[in-house]
Amino acid sequence: MVMDLVMEGKKEEESLESKYMKGVRHLCESGITRVPGKYILPVPERPQVMGEERRTSSLNLKLPVIDLARLHTADRPQVLKSLAKACEEYGFFQVVNHNIPCNATRRIIGVGRRFFEMPFEERAKYMSTDVRSPVRYGTSFNQCRDGVFCWRDFLKLSCHPMESVLPYWPSSPMDLREEAMSYAMQAKSLFLVLMGAIFESLGVDASILREFDDGSHLMVVNCYPACPEPNLTLGMPPHSDYGFLTILLQDDVEGLQVQSGGEWITVEPVPNSFVINIGDHLEIFSNGRYKSVLHRVLVNSSKSRISVASLHSLPPERMVSPSPELVNEENPRMYEDTNFAAFLDYMSSSETKNKNFLESRKLTQGKEQAKSQ
Numbered sequence: 001m002v003m004d005l006v007m008e009g010k011k012e013e014e015s016l017e018s019k020y021m022k023g024v025r026h027l028c029e030s031g032i033t034r035v036p037g038k039y040i041l042p043v044p045e046r047p048q049v050m051g052e053e054r055r056t057s058s059l060n061l062k063l064p065v066i067d068l069a070r071l072h073t074a075d076r077p078q079v080l081k082s083l084a085k086a087c088e089e090y091g092f093f094q095v096v097n098h099n100i101p102c103n104a105t106r107r108i109i110g111v112g113r114r115f116f117e118m119p120f121e122e123r124a125k126y127m128s129t130d131v132r133s134p135v136r137y138g139t140s141f142n143q144c145r146d147g148v149f150c151w152r153d154f155l156k157l158s159c160h161p162m163e164s165v166l167p168y169w170p171s172s173p174m175d176l177r178e179e180a181m182s183y184a185m186q187a188k189s190l191f192l193v194l195m196g197a198i199f200e201s202l203g204v205d206a207s208i209l210r211e212f213d214d215g216s217h218l219m220v221v222n223c224y225p226a227c228p229e230p231n232l233t234l235g236m237p238p239h240s241d242y243g244f245l246t247i248l249l250q251d252d253v254e255g256l257q258v259q260s261g262g263e264w265i266t267v268e269p270v271p272n273s274f275v276i277n278i279g280d281h282l283e284i285f286s287n288g289r290y291k292s293v294l295h296r297v298l299v300n301s302s303k304s305r306i307s308v309a310s311l312h313s314l315p316p317e318r319m320v321s322p323s324p325e326l327v328n329e330e331n332p333r334m335y336e337d338t339n340f341a342a343f344l345d346y347m348s349s350s351e352t353k354n355k356n357f358l359e360s361r362k363l364t365q366g367k368e369q370a371k372s373q
Contacts, residue, residue, distance in 0.1 A: 091293030235297035
């Protein structure tokens with residue numbers, strides 16, 4: 001009798017676990033009115049989404065805005081100076097006049113939304129826990145490792161080499177492949193423009209720029225469904241991104257928060273702009289001069305939110321090292337070599353929240369310097 005009850009309890013637990021693995025949207029479609037325990041964060045980790053504090057923080061937010069059109073004018077030195085300051089002090093900035101048409105950004109957001117609106121059985125064709133899969137539909141942050149799940153579903157599309165990965169991408173909605181491929185190419189062009197300017201702002205040899213032509217490029221379409229109790233969970237936990245740069249396209253629903261001065265500040269979506277953030281690889285390459293910054297995502301009770309993140313770095317096997325031009329007696333080497341393959345191995349075996357991966361790459365002097373700051 002006792003054994004039967006134990007077995008029944010285990011089956012029920014496995015059934016719930018299986019349900020959570022199907023994603024938040026599937027959970028919402030079942031008509032839930034409360035956040036399941038699997039998604040409830042410990043009290044100290046829960047977001048402050050109510051009251052005046054959040055509104056005040058939002059009003060105080062002033063992410064630097066970089067006008068890329070001015071790079072082609074006599075203002076270029078001033079733009080590079082502003083870019084360097086943004087990378088050093090914020091690790092985040094916004095870009096305008098980026099040459100990606102508004103209708104292109106609307107279409108990729110639209111097709112992403114329609115993918116998540118498809119029946120679960122159609123989305124489930126692309127479910128995988130293999131972090132190296134060229135296409136992966138999944139949930140949470142790192143669903144194989146997360147103790148508490150995040151209120152987020154995602155579609156990850158590997159974008160290089162395009163001719164090899166494209167046949168694996170979802171064939172529904174019918175226009176997804178075409179729109180995602182077009183957007184991926186435009187995001188890659190924008191990334192190369194930004195990296196050229198960043199290398200110039202650092203004063204280093206830009207010959208490495210050619211290697212990004214064959215670099216890793218991952219597109220992540222995120223879906224954050226409306227949540228019945230948004231004060232109990234997060235769409236994404238505090239984390240930094242692994243690559244050189246992430247180019248983020250948001251719809252008109254706010255949710256992204258950046259850690260600044262020890263506080264979480266909401267980034268308000270600005271029409272026709274992209275949010276750019278420094279990744280761990282660029283922090284390593286700059287030997288700590290440019291910082292990757294912790295960020296997280298809030299959810300809300302009334303609106304679903306869609307965002308598209310494009311993460312860029314060097315080829316997966318290419319080692320990322322501090323630039324020799326930025327290492328000297330006054331600025332000793334702070335990080336060991338790493339690559340994207342090492343990050344994937346780390347992600348498969350560890351929780352990748354906060355800046356754990358980057359911390360694992362710091363040399364002793366780098367850790368001591370971080371403590372003193």
